[in-house]
Amino acid sequence: MARRSWQALPLVGLLAAGMLYPRLLPGDYFLHLGIVVSLYIILTSSLNLIMGITGQFAIAHAAFYGVGAYGSILLVTRLGVPYWWAWAAGILLAGIAALIIGASTLHLKGAYLAICTFAFSELFRLLLDNWISLTNGANGIIIRFVPPPFGIPGLFRFELGSRRSYYYLMFTFALVTVWFVRRLARSDLGRVLGAIRQDETLALTAGFDTRRYKLLAFTAGSMFAGLAGATYAPYLSYIAPDLFDVNETIYIMMIMMIGGIRSIWGPVWGSILLVSLPQALDITPLLRMIAYGLVLILVMIRMPDGLAGFLDRVMSRLRPGSTWFGQKA
Amino acid sequence: MLTLTDVTKRFGGILALDGVSFQVRAGCIVGLIGPNGSGKTVMLNLISGLSRLDGGQILFRGDRIDGLPPYAVARRGIGRTFQLLKLFPDLTVRQNLELMRQPRLMGSNLQTMLASLPRVATGPSAEIDALLEMVGLHDKQRERAGSLSYGQQKLVAFLNVLCMNPEPELILLDEPAAGVNPTMINTLIRQVQHFRERGKTFLVVEHDLKVIMDLCDTVVVLDHGRRIAEGPPAKVRQDPAVMEAYFGR
Amino acid sequence: MLEQFGNFLVHGLVTGSMYAAVALGLTLTYGILGILNFAHGEMLMVGAYFAFVLTSQFGVNFLLAAAASMLAVGVLGWIIERTTFRFARHEHLNGLVISLGLVAILQNIALAIWGADPLSIPPPLPRTLEVWGIRIGEQRLLAFGLTVGLIIFFSLFLKKTRLGKGIRATAQNAHVAATLGIRTERVVAVTFSLAAALAGLVGALIATIYTITPFMGGLPAMKGFVVMILGGLGSVGGSILAGFLVGVVESFGGGMISSIFKDGFGFVALILILIFRPWGLFGQRPEREDV
Numbered sequence: 036m037a038r039r040s041w042q043a044l045p046l047v048g049l050l051a052a053g054m055l056y057p058r059l060l061p062g063d064y065f066l067h068l069g070i071v072v073s074l075y076i077i078l079t080s081s082l083n084l085i086m087g088i089t090g091q092f093a094i095a096h097a098a099f100y101g102v103g104a105y106g107s108i109l110l111v112t113r114l115g116v117p118y119w120w121a122w123a124a125g126i127l128l129a130g131i132a133a134l135i136i137g138a139s140t141l142h143l144k145g146a147y148l149a150i151c152t153f154a155f156s157e158l159f160r161l162l163l164d165n166w167i168s169l170t171n172g173a174n175g176i177i178i179r180f181v182p183p184p185f186g187i188p189g190l191f192r193f194e195l196g197s198r199r200s201y202y203y204l205m206f207t208f209a210l211v212t213v214w215f216v217r218r219l220a221r222s223d224l225g226r227v228l229g230a231i232r233q234d235e236t237l238a239l240t241a242g243f244d245t246r247r248y249k250l251l252a253f254t255a256g257s258m259f260a261g262l263a264g265a266t267y268a269p270y271l272s273y274i275a276p277d278l279f280d281v282n283e284t285i286y287i288m289m290i291m292m293i294g295g296i297r298s299i300w301g302p303v304w305g306s307i308l309l310v311s312l313p314q315a316l317d318i319t320p321l322l323r324m325i326a327y328g329l330v331l332i333l334v335m336i337r338m339p340d341g342l343a344g345f346l347d348r349v350m351s352r353l354r355p356g357s358t359w360f361g362q363k364a
Numbered sequence: 365m366l367t368l369t370d371v372t373k374r375f376g377g378i379l380a381l382d383g384v385s386f387q388v389r390a391g392c393i394v395g396l397i398g399p400n401g402s403g404k405t406v407m408l409n410l411i412s413g414l415s416r417l418d419g420g421q422i423l424f425r426g427d428r429i430d431g432l433p434p435y436a437v438a439r440r441g442i443g444r445t446f447q448l449l450k451l452f453p454d455l456t457v458r459q460n461l462e463l464m465r466q467p468r469l470m471g472s473n474l475q476t477m478l479a480s481l482p483r484v485a486t487g488p489s490a491e492i493d494a495l496l497e498m499v500g501l502h503d504k505q506r507e508r509a510g511s512l513s514y515g516q517q518k519l520v521a522f523l524n525v526l527c528m529n530p531e532p533e534l535i536l537l538d539e540p541a542a543g544v545n546p547t548m549i550n551t552l553i554r555q556v557q558h559f560r561e562r563g564k565t566f567l568v569v570e571h572d573l574k575v576i577m578d579l580c581d582t583v584v585v586l587d588h589g590r591r592i593a594e595g596p597p598a599k600v601r602q603d604p605a606v607m608e609a610y611f612g613r
Numbered sequence: 614m615l616e617q618f619g620n621f622l623v624h625g626l627v628t629g630s631m632y633a634a635v636a637l638g639l640t641l642t643y644g645i646l647g648i649l650n651f652a653h654g655e656m657l658m659v660g661a662y663f664a665f666v667l668t669s670q671f672g673v674n675f676l677l678a679a680a681a682s683m684l685a686v687g688v689l690g691w692i693i694e695r696t697t698f699r700f701a702r703h704e705h706l707n708g709l710v711i712s713l714g715l716v717a718i719l720q721n722i723a724l725a726i727w728g729a730d731p732l733s734i735p736p737p738l739p740r741t742l743e744v745w746g747i748r749i750g751e752q753r754l755l756a757f758g759l760t761v762g763l764i765i766f767f768s769l770f771l772k773k774t775r776l777g778k779g780i781r782a783t784a785q786n787a788h789v790a791a792t793l794g795i796r797t798e799r800v801v802a803v804t805f806s807l808a809a810a811l812a813g814l815v816g817a818l819i820a821t822i823y824t825i826t827p828f829m830g831g832l833p834a835m836k837g838f839v840v841m842i843l844g845g846l847g848s849v850g851g852s853i854l855a856g857f858l859v860g861v862v863e864s865f866g867g868g869m870i871s872s873i874f875k876d877g878f879g880f881v882a883l884i885l886i887l888i889f890r891p892w893g894l895f896g897q898r899p900e901r902e903d904v
């Protein structure tokens with residue numbers, strides 16, 4: 036039992052770090068960075084569930100992120116739905132879209148699945164670009180409202196007036212996502228998802244209806260992407276189709292890979308590094324991008340398991356069997 | 365228990381199985397033998413639902429199972445191993461078995477699926493302990509299954525089938541002895557006999573004639589997708605058609 | 614009506630030939646490396662700039678410049694395979710990230726040298742032909758001819774030559790190929806380099822029809838992936854036919870249904886076809902028995 040409670044330590048550490056961060060590094064700039072890092076933790080952890088744990092090479096994550104964002108914002112601006120209801124509906128819409136797309140693509144494997152989901156993702160972007168009367172096309176939508184406070188009267192109340200409160204909100208969701216994925220990965224259900232990744236044929240002949248499991252993982256992961264979109268959009272105060280195109284999915288995948296695929300903590304390391312690295316490299320944007328490319332290549336060649344795998348390897352020298360930084364799911 | 369009637373399977377122009385019929389009675393160990401490429405693995409794939417029949421039918425306890433997806437066949441009580449070893453290499457030996465013991469989520473019940481979300485299968489299981497003990501893998505249970513020796517992995521694959529939930533009544537083994545050292549082959553033979561005594565039925569594909577002789581009550585011989593002989597092992601062995609198929613003339 | 618039909622068809626086939634050539638390169642690299650190479654489009658881009666520099670700054674004849682681009686990009690491909698992809702073979706996610714790193718590097722180098730403003734190579738054959746009401750630029754016909762010629766050459770090369778057979782054997786099973794005495798290391802590098810060379814030539818040709826920018830490779834690469842899957846992975850003939858098919862479908866869809874949605878028709882075709890044939894139009898139907 037003692038061992039179990041030790042394993043929760045990294046989660047507690049993340050909580051503490053996230054809560055202390057605005058105090059250690061005050062100022063709007065760092066708060067903004069914290070919000071973006073939290074956003075990518077949600078997006079990468081949820082993609083990790085689909086791609087890393089369940090092994091489904093689906094590249095449409097940004098589309099579900101976009102469904103969450105556009106869905107909730109359009110409900111507010113076009114139909115006047117109160118924001119938090121629209122927020123929930125955005126997540127639900129992402130889930131429904133994932134069910135439909137998943138049901139029609141998840142029988143595919145490898146590159147077939149990748150390119151077919153990619154096609155869906157591009158169709159979604161084309162839709163946003165061209166359904167101008169609804170979405171204002173490529174010009175995007177400027178969001179002029181501030182989400183109202185939410186809470187249960189008499190119990191608690193959360194205002195989203197400041198950048199600081201937005202940070203705490205995003206960070207909480209990031210923490211929840213990491214916790215959820217970690218919990219899921221270690222549950223019975225998570226074992227089956229891992230089994231499907233390792234050998235789907237065997238899982239099938241062992242009596243698991245693999246399509247249903249894949250669909251569940253895909254939908255759950257995509258709903259978290261929807262949550263990211265619905266929550267982040269009002270902060271960004273502007274949404275446009277190319278924020279949710281396939282390049283964004285690829286960026287999310289990249290963070291996941293650099294952080295360490297299939298590791299619970301990889302998405303956290305990856306998001307912190309890749310969001311702050313370009314800001315930290317104080318050189319011209321061109322050189323920065325070239326350096327960025329070189330870092331990607333070097334990390335993938337020298338540390339195929341990403342940062343999480345690397346940190347684990349370093350740590351195991353000190354304490355054999357340590358997986359505090361990685362925790363493969 | 366299992367009745368195959370006129371089972372036919374084509375791959376493009378090749379007739380991999382050409383109207384094969386035979387029966388597997390409950391509580392028996394039936395051998396399925398034949399030269400390389402005679403269609404044995406194809407037969408197991410058809411029974412377990414991994415590929416579709418082009419003709420004929422398969423009955424299991426009186427119900428047609430051809431056309432069912434593999435997971436449904438498994439839930440009816442048919443388990444199988446694979447000629448090219450299959451297990452979950454990233455899980456430990458014990459986790460492999462625990463995974464197999466998990467309840468399968470029946471039908472369209474999302475609720476049961478979600479109910480398995482918060483559970484972690486780490487509780488002790490006397491049955492798994494006993495199985496591991498029996499084949500001498502108890503001290504390996506915390507190792508990655510993929511890191512064991514080939515023979516040990518084959519034993520794990522065999523135990524995996526036994527641990528399936530619901531428990532399989534009919535077990536299909538595809539060349540369980542291939543690539544396994546003689547001591548472990550004996551362990552395997554003992555296990556199969558042990559479980560037959562407990563009421564399980566086996567259909568064994570095997571090239572090792574000693575295994576077939578020791579184990580089987582009946583043997584079915586395939587050649588070029590056709591059934592060329594059937595009977596008790598000792599008798600089939602003398603059958604001229606079988607001799608010809610195996611050794612040519 | 615009939616003339617319009619003819620126009621759509623001809624222009625679709627011209628675009629299709631480009632798609633086919635890009636997809637052929639992608640199929641070869643996927644077959645042999647097991648990696649979706651997103652940097653394939655950047656090979657196109659490098660080829661285009663190379664031809665641009667040779668023709669506009671050194672006054673080299675266009676055909677010569679195109680051949681030189683092919684060679685140069687082929688060499689670049691060789692270097693890239695040896696220094697990067699070699700370490701991630703059949704690790705599709707790692708390989709993909711490496712290819713993204715290459716995209717970032719190549720695009721930004723091009724941006725540093727030539728800037729973001731679109732450039733173009735004045736077409737050596739600027740006239741427009743009109744036959745039976747079908748209007749088409751001579752330059753497009755030239756591009757079509759060269760691309761189709763090269764595609765035919767490549768297919769024959771893969772079918773008939775020793776090296777071509779080695780490539781196909783390695784794509785099917787590298788271990789077996791190695792035990793048969795095929796030098797798979799070299800085969801992989803050569804294949805990658807050939808695929809890059811093909812992209813280099815297409816890039817030079819595109820540069821005379823469209824414009825050159827550091828980002829010009831993105832769209833053709835995406836289309837190439839769609840075509841590759843539509844044709845059925847690993848099927849060289851399939852990806853060629855699918856290339857023409859997507860070109861024609863887009864041309865008709867764009868002309869007759871909606872021009873802004875033009876790029877979407879290929880995706881729709883892909884999704885519909887994969888629902889009914891999950892292994893692509895011309896791929897092998899996989900039996901479940903991978904056992």
Ligand SMILES: Nc1ncnc2c1ncn2[C@@H]1O[C@H](COP(=O)(O)OP(=O)(O)OP(=O)(O)O)[C@@H](O)[C@H]1O
Nearest residue numbers: 375380399400401402403404405406407447900902
């Ligand atoms: N997926 C497939 N596609 C095409 N042909 C196949 C396929 N699977 C099996 N075959 C063909 O069916 C025939 C029977 O194959 P099968 O694997 O059943 O042989 P086997 O009796 O198990 O032989 P072995 O003892 O070597 O395992 C072979 O000729 C094989 O080439």
Ligand SMILES: [Mg+2]
Nearest residue numbers: 404405406447
């Ligand atoms: Mg076989």
